[in-house]
Amino acid sequence: MLKVEFLVAGGIITNYKCSSKCRHCSYSSSPKWPDDYMTPDVADEIFSILKRLGCSSVHIGGGEPLLKPDRILDILDSAAKNGMDIEYIETNASWYRDEASAVNILAELKRHGVHTLLISIDPFHNEYIPFRKVKDLVRACSKVGLNVFPWQMEFWDEIDMLDENTTHSFDEYTKLFGKDYLLRLPAKYGLNMKGRAFVTYKPYMRMQPFEQIMREAGPCRLLSGLYHFHVDLYGNFIPQSCPGLAVPLKELVDGADTDKYRIFYNLDSAGVAGLAGLAMKEYRYIPKAEYAGKCDLCYDIRNHLVLGLGLDLPDLKPDGHYRYV
Numbered sequence: 001m002l003k004v005e006f007l008v009a010g011g012i013i014t015n016y017k018c019s020s021k022c023r024h025c026s027y028s029s030s031p032k033w034p035d036d037y038m039t040p041d042v043a044d045e046i047f048s049i050l051k052r053l054g055c056s057s058v059h060i061g062g063g064e065p066l067l068k069p070d071r072i073l074d075i076l077d078s079a080a081k082n083g084m085d086i087e088y089i090e091t092n093a094s095w096y097r098d099e100a101s102a103v104n105i106l107a108e109l110k111r112h113g114v115h116t117l118l119i120s121i122d123p124f125h126n127e128y129i130p131f132r133k134v135k136d137l138v139r140a141c142s143k144v145g146l147n148v149f150p151w152q153m154e155f156w157d158e159i160d161m162l163d164e165n166t167t168h169s170f171d172e173y174t175k176l177f178g179k180d181y182l183l184r185l186p187a188k189y190g191l192n193m194k195g196r197a198f199v200t201y202k203p204y205m206r207m208q209p210f211e212q213i214m215r216e217a218g219p220c221r222l223l224s225g226l227y228h229f230h231v232d233l234y235g236n237f238i239p240q241s242c243p244g245l246a247v248p249l250k251e252l253v254d255g256a257d258t259d260k261y262r263i264f265y266n267l268d269s270a271g272v273a274g275l276a277g278l279a280m281k282e283y284r285y286i287p288k289a290e291y292a293g294k295c296d297l298c299y300d301i302r303n304h305l306v307l308g309l310g311l312d313l314p315d316l317k318p319d320g321h322y323r324y325v
């Protein structure tokens with residue numbers, strides 16, 4: 001049985017759609033995703049379950065959660081109704097148009113119990129969002145009295161060396177800061193190497209023989225992350241560091257059926273070796289000679305199931321994670 005009895009801190013994902021397609025996005029968000037947004041009913045269900053499990057505050061992320069500023073207000077009302085505090089809302093500032101409209105939106109968020117915006121400050125976002133929008137949004141927050149959680153301040157000076165009115169490619173960053181600029185970022189940023197981040201950095205990873213991975217990789221313990229889990233707009237529990245894998249939160253509370261969620265269960269209990277065994281036996285998966293580590297093997301199998309065989313498996317959700325990478 002797959003069961004969650006206690007959760008401490010996490011986030012909700014109101015939407016996967018985003019204005020940008022950043023190279024480091026572990027959720028593989030982009031403008032291509034469907035226009036789905038969390039409904040108030042789903043939010044009510046999630047918040048009431050989380051409260052019962054001991055979690056009384058969450059952050060809100062996406063995608064870009066403020067792509068639809070009016071839709072987030074219903075989610076904030078639901079949080080208040082269920083006694084759930086909002087730690088912060090993550091945003092990339094792309095929606096900023098002018099001071100008056102931003103101040104209106106921010107004041108409305110504040111009236112709905114939001115105290116802090118986490119604003120993305122990094123070269124990945126700067127490929128899509130001019131730095132001027134970030135600076136203007138920081139100023140608008142201060143005007144309204146909202147706290148800013150800058151993620152991350154240490155990139156500010158580097159981004160600020162380039163024209164703030166336009167976007168900048170990694171070629172420009174490389175010319176300014178050196179050929180290994182992209183490679184130096186993970187240590188500075190604390191990247192989760194999954195989704196599109198994995199695709200970006202895979203060419204630089206060391207290859208390992210398939211047999212070695214099968215021998216050495218242990219269980220992935222997908223339900224052990226009590227401190228940075230996510231629940232998405234479809235009510236799915238997303239493990240701390242492995243998007244693209246999901247089990248409905250409401251089923252995990254009573255104990256989800258391991259036969260229904262075999263991919264998740266195999267990874268949780270037996271790791272990628274368990275998944276590979278299942279995929280070779282039942283899904284015609286043929287392993288390659290080597291992979292860039294256990295998560296490369298894991299993604300190769302999951303891509304085979306979702307994209308190669310076109311299967312609609314309940315624990316490999318949302319399928320956009322695979323389609324829009």
Ligand code: SF4
Pocket residue numbers: 194220241242267271272294295298299
């Ligand atoms: S092998 Fe798969 S489930 Fe395990 S940590 Fe890597 S991506 Fe996550």
